Amino acid sequence: xxxxxxxxxxxxFYKYKKILFFLFLTFSIISLGMIIFIENDYYQGVSFKIMxxxxxxxxxxxxxxxxxxxxxxxxxxxxxxxxxxIARSISPIGLLMSVTVLVTGSIWGYxxxxxxxxxxxxxxxxxxxxxxxxxxxxxxxxxxxxQKSDFAASILAxxxxxxxxxxxxxxxxxTTLHQGASVFKIGGPSLSGIYLxxxxxxxxxxxxxxxxxxxxxxxxxxxxxxxxxxxxxxx
Amino acid sequence: MREENYSMNSLILVLFCYVFFIVLAxxxxxxxxxxxxxxxxxxxxxxxxxxxxxx
Numbered sequence: 098x099x100x101x102x103x104x105x106x107x108x109x110f111y112k113y114k115k116i117l118f119f120l121f122l123t124f125s126i127i128s129l130g131m132i133i134f135i136e137n138d139y140y141q142g143v144s145f146k147i148m149x150x151x152x153x154x155x156x157x158x159x160x161x162x163x164x165x166x167x168x169x170x171x172x173x174x175x176x177x178x179x180x181x182x183i184a185r186s187i188s189p190i191g192l193l194m195s196v197t198v199l200v201t202g203s204i205w206g207y208x209x210x211x212x213x214x215x216x217x218x219x220x221x222x223x224x225x226x227x228x229x230x231x232x233x234x235x236x237x238x239x240x241x242x243x244q245k246s247d248f249a250a251s252i253l254a255x256x257x258x259x260x261x262x263x264x265x266x267x268x269x270x271x272t273t274l275h276q277g278a279s280v281f282k283i284g285g286p287s288l289s290g291i292y293l294x295x296x297x298x299x300x301x302x303x304x305x306x307x308x309x310x311x312x313x314x315x316x317x318x319x320x321x322x323x324x325x326x327x328x329x330x331x332x
Numbered sequence: 333m334r335e336e337n338y339s340m341n342s343l344i345l346v347l348f349c350y351v352f353f354i355v356l357a358x359x360x361x362x363x364x365x366x367x368x369x370x371x372x373x374x375x376x377x378x379x380x381x382x383x384x385x386x387x
Contacts, residue, residue, distance in 0.1 A: 197352075204346075320375060321371050
């Protein structure tokens, strides 16, 4: 059980924080270089370059919600403070990623479909995911005592997990204006080599940044709670 | 002429997407680091005060 102590995990993460930031800087320089020099798409022109922010942000918002939901389940079942802190650290970053997906997606939609927004299954389910993230963040700050807010927000995160397969498979289950999967699909990716490489480097760049943010928030919350507990003990 | 305008418009919107993300990332990093700094400062300040009281 000692491994689940937030302080031990916080100390463990602290060592890798700087490495993550260094990796983010390296990947961002490489990916920006590749994005600038890569050839435009024959049909979409320059607008397809939005993909290198939109797609990694979409993957990350789904992945982060999956981790947040799992951490919430573990927290609710085992009453583990570490899991609740992980969920709390991920919530604002997931919200940020889903807002990025919606903003970049609607601009891309305007350039390719001629409309900023359509009530398409993929777009609507992504909007619902953003609202769940928003609700989770609001719940985390709604109660005076953090244990109550952790409990309420975790229940929302567990319910919100139902939306994840809906977002992922909406393009297969319904006829949508949004294109289908082009990387994670049966038969392999349909993107050509250089585009796929640029996309993966952009993804790792944003992933490193998100992990850096989540770890920093995790350390901050752990220290704050340790201090509050010590203060309570002193009183 | 119409096509030229469209590509110019596209380029501006693509650049807007990248600027939006870079600004968002920078602001988030500053807020997170500031928050961490203020929490750690508060803790060290109170620890120092407690040590002085004990002495």
